[in-house]
Amino acid sequence: MYARSTTVRGNPQSLDDAIAYLRDEVMPAVQEMDGCIGLSMLCDRDSGRCIATTAWETEEAMHNSEGRVHDMRQRYAEMMGGGRPEVQEWEIGILHRVHPAPEGACCRVIWGRTDPANIERVLDAYRMALLPRMEDLPGFCSVSLLVDRESGRSVSAVVYESRDAMLRATEMGKALREDFSRQMATEITDIAEFDLALAHLRVPETV
Numbered sequence: 001m002y003a004r005s006t007t008v009r010g011n012p013q014s015l016d017d018a019i020a021y022l023r024d025e026v027m028p029a030v031q032e033m034d035g036c037i038g039l040s041m042l043c044d045r046d047s048g049r050c051i052a053t054t055a056w057e058t059e060e061a062m063h064n065s066e067g068r069v070h071d072m073r074q075r076y077a078e079m080m081g082g083g084r085p086e087v088q089e090w091e092i093g094i095l096h097r098v099h100p101a102p103e104g105a106c107c108r109v110i111w112g113r114t115d116p117a118n119i120e121r122v123l124d125a126y127r128m129a130l131l132p133r134m135e136d137l138p139g140f141c142s143v144s145l146l147v148d149r150e151s152g153r154s155v156s157a158v159v160y161e162s163r164d165a166m167l168r169a170t171e172m173g174k175a176l177r178e179d180f181s182r183q184m185a186t187e188i189t190d191i192a193e194f195d196l197a198l199a200h201l202r203v204p205e206t207v
């Protein structure tokens with residue numbers, strides 16, 4: 001399974017209009033495309049940084065959709081008053097849910113990189129060693145890990161049932177990821193916190 005993420009940094013005051021546009025116009029159109037298995041949107045209401053992600057059954061389906069989503073992507077960026085949208089394509093390496101995210105859910109996103117030859121080892125260790133410990137985090141709902149095998153880049157999104165739960169999990173989560181990063185020879189390049197504005201992914205469990 002694969003995913004395409006579109007990041008826009010725009011005006012926080014335009015967020016609600018952008019969320020409505022993705023929910024009411026983009027999502028119905030994308031879900032009718034062959035191979036689509038959902039859409040999600042993360043937003044930071046303070047900075048105006050938003051990440052919309054579509055998920056696909058195959059890499060071919062993702063690539064075939066590109067022409068049809070281009071104009072919608074540009075419209076989304078224009079509504080946010082941001083610059084050129086940043087588009088990245090990923091393989092969905094891991095997706096694990098304990099329970100669906102409720103209204104008010106939040107997400108901590110961690111970007112990283114490693115030697116591309118190390119990706120499979122990282123995925124195996126994440127499944128076997130890290131996931132069981134993450135389930136003990138306060139308010140844990142789900143986690144996804146997306147990878148780019150060619151570059152060695154990765155991004156994980158840990159969803160919590162509320163912002164309060166995410167804050168309570170801060171220190172425990174930090175210890176887990178720093179220990180994992182050290183053992184797996186990965187570098188954490190960025191960390192950010194978002195509201196989960198839209199959560200309509202039908203990606204099946206990979207664990």
